[in-house]
Amino acid sequence: MSTLRQESTEDQKLAPIGVIKETLEGLQDDAVAFELELNRLAVRLHYMLEKASICMNNLERHCGH
Structure with a gap:
């Protein structure tokens, strides 16, 4: 989950879809x-x-x- 937070930015509240998919697979x-x-x-x-x-x-x- 910390990866998702690290990948998000002030402008982009969500992490990139690839990172989200990797996290969900994990x-x-x-x-x-x-x-x-x-x-x-x-x-x-x-x-x-x-x-x-x-x-x-x-x-x-x-x-x-």
């Missing part, structure tokens, strides 16, 4: 990477919760609580 790339990481973490969390559930069930079965 933001899209970041968003995709962020979404992939969130999905990876969600899958990992799911398996950790499943494992915890199995452990709790085993504990209840063996300890009788």
Whole structure:
């Protein structure tokens, strides 16, 4: 975003279209990477919760609580 501010001038309030497009492409790339990481973490969390559930069930079965 600072690139957009740097490219704008007093007369031209917006940065050139090429700079805006580059910035948006970068933001899209970041968003995709962020979404992939969130999905990876969600899958990992799911398996950790499943494992915890199995452990709790085993504990209840063996300890009788």
